[in-house]
Amino acid sequence: MLFLALLALTSFSGDHKFYISKTIIEFNPRTAQFEVTCKLFTDDLETAIGGAQSGEIRLGTDREVADADQRIEKYMHDHLALKINGAPIEWRWVGKDVDSDMTFCYVEFYRQPDFATLQVFNDILVSQFADQQNIVDLSINGTTQTLVFNKDVVRQEFRR
Secondary structure: OHHHHHHHHHOOOOOOOOOEEEEEEEEEOOOOEEEEEEEEEHHHHHHHHHHHHHHHOOOOOOOOOOOHHHHHHHHHHHHEEEEEOOEEEOOEEEEEEEEOOEEEEEEEEEOOOOOOEEEEEEOOOOOOOOOOEEEEEEEEOOEEEEEEEEOOEOEEEEEO
16 A cells, blocks of 8 residues: 555656565466566666666667566566575566556466465665665465565565
């Protein structure tokens, strides 16, 4: 809810004064896989994947750089890692959608939801923005747990 309220505030101005992302890890029983959605401010993601040339990335426009998806996938692999019961999980890049000032990144991994711990490493955008907060929700069978990450807390775990 906080994320949506903050998102609404940024809709009225070009720049935002806070740095936040939202990641949802949701088990889909029909496909027996976890679907992960990362919601990021597009300009912040462009800064992270483009460095000094961030203005040249142009995500979501007809002038988007040809290797944008590959840059984002590499960035996500470097900054979002998962372990179930201590064993690393390899996730698969699905793609992205850009909607104005928000970019939605999609990944997935196959795994049954019968585990004791899901460890999450999430330092998305913390190198670029000291005040960055990354909210991560885990939703399984109608139950949701939430963790908040920042520059000082980049590794946490969900317990079931």
